[in-house]
Amino acid sequence: MKTKKKLKVHSYFSNKPVLMTGNDAVGEAAIKSGCRFYAGYPITPQNELTAYMSRRMRDVGGVFIQAESELAAINMVFGASSTGTRAMTSSSSPGISLKQEGISYIAGCELPAVIVNAQRGGPGLGNIGPSQSDYFQATKGGGHGDYHLIVLAPTSVEEAFTFTVLGFDLADYYRNPVMILSDAIIGQMAEGIVFKKPRREYPKKKKAWALTGARGRPQNIIRSLYLGERVLEKHNLKLQEKYHLIEKKEVRFRQCVPENAGLLVVAYGSMYRLAKDIAAGLNNSRKRVGLFCPLTLWPFPYRALEKAAKGIKNILVVEMSYGQMLEDVRLALGKDVSISFFGRAGGEVPEGEEIIDYILKKKLL
Amino acid sequence: MNFTRPKYLRDRPTHYCPGCGHGVVHRVIAEVVEELGIRGKTVGIAPVGCAVLAYDYWDFDCSEAAHGRALAVATGIKRSRPDLAVFSYQGDGDLVAIGTAETIHAANRGENLTCIFINNAYNYHKPQRSNKVKKGSEKSFLKSDRQKRFFFGGSSFSVPYRVGA
Numbered sequence A: 001m002k003t004k005k006k007l008k009v010h011s012y013f014s015n016k017p018v019l020m021t022g023n024d025a026v027g028e029a030a031i032k033s034g035c036r037f038y039a040g041y042p043i044t045p046q047n048e049l050t051a052y053m054s055r056r057m058r059d060v061g062g063v064f065i066q067a068e069s070e071l072a073a074i075n076m077v078f079g080a081s082s083t084g085t086r087a088m089t090s091s092s093s094p095g096i097s098l099k100q101e102g103i104s105y106i107a108g109c110e111l112p113a114v115i116v117n118a119q120r121g122g123p124g125l126g127n128i129g130p131s132q133s134d135y136f137q138a139t140k141g142g143g144h145g146d147y148h149l150i151v152l153a154p155t156s157v158e159e160a161f162t163f164t165v166l167g168f169d170l171a172d173y174y175r176n177p178v179m180i181l182s183d184a185i186i187g188q189m190a191e192g193i194v195f196k197k198p199r200r201e202y203p204k205k206k207k208a209w210a211l212t213g214a215r216g217r218p219q220n221i222i223r224s225l226y227l228g229e230r231v232l233e234k235h236n237l238k239l240q241e242k243y244h245l246i247e248k249k250e251v252r253f254r255q256c257v258p259e260n261a262g263l264l265v266v267a268y269g270s271m272y273r274l275a276k277d278i279a280a281g282l283n284n285s286r287k288r289v290g291l292f293c294p295l296t297l298w299p300f301p302y303r304a305l306e307k308a309a310k311g312i313k314n315i316l317v318v319e320m321s322y323g324q325m326l327e328d329v330r331l332a333l334g335k336d337v338s339i340s341f342f343g344r345a346g347g348e349v350p351e352g353e354e355i356i357d358y359i360l361k362k363k364l365l
Numbered sequence B: 001m002n003f004t005r006p007k008y009l010r011d012r013p014t015h016y017c018p019g020c021g022h023g024v025v026h027r028v029i030a031e032v033v034e035e036l037g038i039r040g041k042t043v044g045i046a047p048v049g050c051a052v053l054a055y056d057y058w059d060f061d062c063s064e065a066a067h068g069r070a071l072a073v074a075t076g077i078k079r080s081r082p083d084l085a086v087f088s089y090q091g092d093g094d095l096v097a098i099g100t101a102e103t104i105h106a107a108n109r110g111e112n113l114t115c116i117f118i119n120n121a122y123n124y125h126k127p128q129r130s131n132k133v134k135k136g137s138e139k140s141f142l143k144s145d146r147q148k149r150f151f152f153g154g155s156s157f158s159v160p161y162r163v164g165a
Ligand SMILES: Cc1ncc(C[n+]2csc(CCOP(=O)(O)OP(=O)(O)O)c2C)c(N)n1
Pocket: B047, B048, B049, B050, B051, B067, B090, B091, B092, B093, B094, B095, B118, B120, B121, B122, B123, B124, B125, B130, B165
């Protein structure tokens, strides 16, 4: 005889802070968002998330599969999502490379899905240190075809939680894959967080397109194959329309620009935390340091950055890469603005002091 | 006896070559879905290969899958909705060349799925051989003259209809 198991989904709100790693926070956010399918394959530095999902999915009666590869995992998510189930997979850089074909299919089929990349050092096997070297891959395509992921970059454990909740809503609302782009720092550091409700609510839409068995209705097909003259072009134009809408509605950023700012530091994710320290460290200078942090990497806040940088003499981009977001900053600000860059990669994290030295040596302030 | 089109096979021109076996298998599947009365809980997964458009012939819910990944997609569907009857339809290039890992692991996990295997070499990309063809065994493997001609490159472009996927 079947006994009904009592399922444990903790209530959404709680004022009690909990100590959690970023990876675990993503997992808890997924569970609280109603994600009931997770497939993944082990890779450092995101293993905690896979482990967390294996535990929590059992609590809530969801599905956890440790797949035979990242290829299988992303295609399992494709299948789960096609039934209307909220689904997630996670990995780190080399595994995310392997998922790219599947991600392109998910985008082409307009399926919602959340994909987490806790970035590590590359290229190749690289190492397991933190990195931001997958920015191009995340924001400029990664897989084949004209598509975009919505890319959210948390700067803290708390944001790892809220952005994942937001990610599931955005994915469903736009029928588009969403990437949570974190790194070994955000993923593995522990901070106190409060499970907050996201600020903006997205109306729940009925997933009439889902594969549920065509009882009493016409057949549904999940496909990205369109043959015949102009048929695929039409599908692409429909996608482009959606991407333009997202660019209009979903740009997110954070800025703190004092009136007499002489330098604007642009950084995202874990490097924003460093940028904050740098600004605090230079607080005694005659001129102040402003901060700009894109929270959506796609759509990138081009216009907001242009506005924030207006009248500021120097711009410094800090990344754990050799200048990937830098290209978008250049696009936003044009050729006439002097943009400096400080980047380290290969799993190395820049020190606050070395950046301050760089700022002073180059007389950026 | 009346020979009629099964209820869940669509009335539409075929893209398959004249004499191709895919149409027969499509028909049999449509008949089975009708006989079992399971249209309302059936999900089929079309492969990448000649049968990539299988969903255009069947009248029940279907999905595509990347080349070789049909059983991973099927796993995702079936585990999310265990009440559905889920099957994949795959060629040997799809199932046992590029998709060997997904095939073996779906079987190893004991997924409750049906996998229909169309073992016909890489007909889509003729005259290549798939991993199912043993050295020296091409002749016995390919039964009909049409297939032999096809496989050995005799008349690749005499095939009147082919899709590109
Ligand atoms: C990743 C990827 N590699 C290669 C292809 C090109 N491709 C399309 S169909 C096919 C072979 C299909 O052979 P099979 O599975 O035996 O099906 P058949 O056409 O014989 O029915 C290949 C290699 C592709 N679409 N995707």
